[in-house]
Amino acid sequence: MSTKNKLKIFNDPIYGFITIPNSLIFDLIQHKYFQRLRRISQMGLSYLVYPGAHHTRFHHALGSMYLMQQAINVLRFKGVSIAHDEENGLLIAILLHDIGHGPFSHAMEHSIVNDVSHEEISLRFMEELNEEFNGSLTLAISIFKGEYPRKFMCQLISSQIDMDRADYLKRDSFYTGVAEGNINSERLITMLNAVNDELVIEEKGIYSVEKFLVARRFMYWQVYLHKTGLVAEQLVTRVLKRAKELVSLGLNLRCSDALSYFLRNEVNASSFDKQTLSVFSKLDDYDIVSAMKEWQHADDFVLSNLCEMIINRDLLKIKIKNKPIKNSELIAHRNALINTYDISKVEADYFVFQGEITNQAYQAKRQNINILLKSGKIKDIVKASNQLNLKALSKPVTKYYMCYPKNKM
Template sequence: MNKLKILNDPIYGFITIPNSLIFDLIEHKYFQRLRRITQMGMSYLVYPGAHHTRFHHAIGCMHLMQKAVNVLRFKGVEISEDEETALYIAILLHDIGHGPFSHAMEHSIVNGVSHEQISLLFMEHLNDEFNGSLTLAISVFKKEYPRNFMCQLISSQLDMDRADYLKRDSFYTGVAEGNINSERLITMLSVVDDELVVENKGIYSVEKFLVARRLMYWQVYLHKTGLVAEQLLIRVLKRAKELAHKGVHLKASRALSYFLNQEISETNFNVVTLETFSKLDDYDIVSAMKEWQYHDDFVLKNLCEMILNRDLLTIKLKKKKIKKELLHSHISALTTKYNISEDEAEYFVFTGEISNQAYQQKGQHINILHKSGKIEDIVKASDQLNLKALSKPVTKYFICYPKVKL
């Protein structure tokens, strides 16, 4: 069987699968599940084109990693065949632990287990299945491999993950501000003292990358409509779990029922849980909501109808913290109008905060390599004053409450 297939991607054109191990991993049911996980969660309610999946993104990341390996080798960086394959596997599987609608699961029916932790569990399980051939990739993914630049290619402030998702999400949403030149960024990469650096010629591409990241967060990832929709989805799952624990029967798929009826945390996330998680995707949640919109429970019914019909809560963004009196007045009005408890009203009236920091000066830097050999952080190397501002977190506060009619 020919395993060196070619895929046609709308962003990069033809993508080649580099070897048979990568092909077998892509073919595996764990990876194929990513076709059924939306890359951008509920953002399609704002940007109708944003229906691309984690599968698209993972394949795109692997393609960019191939480019990065070729560029670095051309510049004299030694990367063995085993290391090359490890990089491809690590970036291909970096998001394999995402649950339905990408982030909503982490805050609702699985307690305190991040998608990174679940990705690692999947990788370890696959490593057993593939006779230890993922060992090196796991070491890179966990940032334990001694060659630091390889770990930075997987996870840093200028990694292949960000290089793909900004360009891809920009394409599918139609938000041109996020369209970065990922190929030029990668072409400018080099390695000095085991650290990833960007050659001085690429400084403007890095500036564009950071500005694009800031704009994409405010305009797309933290868009207030997408934000309120995701908050509603989190509350749908939370309410469903609460009802299931009280013994209320809810129609749901076998995989979703398992998570509704079990208290899953890091300590008991075992092989059975992992296998069940691998059966869970966006379709389980949507089909469940289509059933639950007819449920007797006031909270569950209304939350599901809001998402399915895109008749969402009102959301207001503020620069200052929301006053408790405002929150309580909305809760009080709701309890009186519908004769529900405060706990039930809090599913529809709530506050929160969002933060956007395009570049973090603390931790791993994006370093610029000057012709003199001097290495400098992008904020110091750039004459773009905005970059200093981009390294400071901007926090906004929001309040959500029902429109006049619930």
Template structure:
């Protein structure tokens, strides 16, 4: 009888070799819910700006697990007791923290499902897997939800200096080639400690934390909120909205079974049941891309043009401003598009629209990053830092955008 070797070693371009610590983790990685993450892009349509940004949520989740193992080793070395059960819970929780992401990051949340975010779906997946794995995920779910009595454990998964951010900044920086985001994750993890059940950073690690926060600010403006990425995501949201609208009017649109389910049914928080979860587990980027390729030939002007724009990277023009766009300017652009393409006002809003984006590298009002001084005193990183710009990083910067056809 052949048995599978479950102690595999994976080669990661960022950290080198990553080992899978036990058979439960191996079986979770092998599960079809987790394997789906191979087909979910980590950065949505950012590859339209940075051609190398084709890495997946699968990459990212494994990287997070690797960093969590490092963090546990460091904390144990500093005499923080973490049991074998707690270790497994932390590894499972961080491995599955993004399992609920839909195609192209947040595009689906804002178009064909109402009020169902990826965090909620991640939790549903974890609860489903917990039944399949005979309760092995119970503690991981408690930690993930912040219900476990050891607060620092949840901070390692979902805080301002968590393993999620520590991986995605370094990974996204690597795949985009944007060196400003390259943080020293190993140095940061080596400097962490626990004080009064809170995650803290030793004083000598303060410069690594400062670099982390600056990198986060720069990556948001340069990569995540890059104007071309912004307009591309807005277009894919509008493609799905238009498809849903046409289907509700009685039109038949060809799409995969999984995508069709969400187009032809009204799905919200209350109706996102076991059946919806099953079908969601079969939905990935490929469903949406194949739909775009099909819908570009549809006789609906709005749908076909939006699809062609994404597929051919012939996007709308986008302008970022420091002040909100005036209603007069927006109306003028709308009227031009209406006249040129003989569209209704509602149809024209698919091509002319405005919005806003905000960037705040550090939230000083929630789950602060604390520095443990040599004196034993614990202070917020802003007070501990001699960098004047750290206080500025805690203030949100909002920019406003307007999108319209180039011609």
């Protein structure tokens, strides 16, 4: 039996030293399911825009756990009762909240896996680990699913001001170098409280919340919805779709066994069984990147060109507008491509397409952020704030984009 010291310390560039609180959490971090997150980029292909954005979901999961430790300490200090098993449940739930992300996760969710979100896969991983760890994750799963009766605990995992967002905004800002997204997560956590088992922010933390929401808006427009990152993600989605289409026609594409499984099989919520989960746990960014390096030399015009664009960062051109783009523009670009390369409309649609993006920094109707006033009253942040722009931040802003090849592919 291993006598390994399980009270390890990680040196994190954002928060400094992060301590693993107990042996169960150490064993979960050591598990192959969690170690896979070292090979899953936190921001997909955003490093094509921001060269420093190479941090992983492993970094983010540990950072979120650290912030949860701080939040528990603050709430206890303010007299909020949190039992030892509840503390453990909170730490495990936040540690594993992203364990179901696949390589370039959102691209994968829209191509080779149908109608199965990363949250659902995270839950399946947690249930599998719960069996392996003799029911030790039961409370964490209840909190993760939002079923635990103490609502503030569920809100710490998933809400509009949860520990997930508190970490990724600060972390992504740091690694991209986009200073506008740098939030004071420690200050926010210090202002946390719970009233009637609901999460609130004390009135003196109102400016920190305002900064948090504004930073979130900036990060979405400047980073998460950056036009180059958007094109790259769309291209990966189309690479996987095209590969799956070719495999279904009997073509043999060289790739890892794990990726091959998802190309050969129709995977959806009902067919995502234990075997599928096991194969999924072997899939990471390296499978996709190495496959694209191989496929850029494929005979298929669509697949080879899409892969070459990503590997060599010679992407499609993108036009973003505030109003829907006219179909005539799309048709003109598509016809030019068809005539130049003598390809079909179906093939041309892989290179010429349109879509829309939406940014809503604050969703007032979804688990609103409540401010605890000095009088004891509780108000929504928009009503409690004297900043007029917060009301504007609660309205969705939609933009429309069109992608098409540059003059020469």
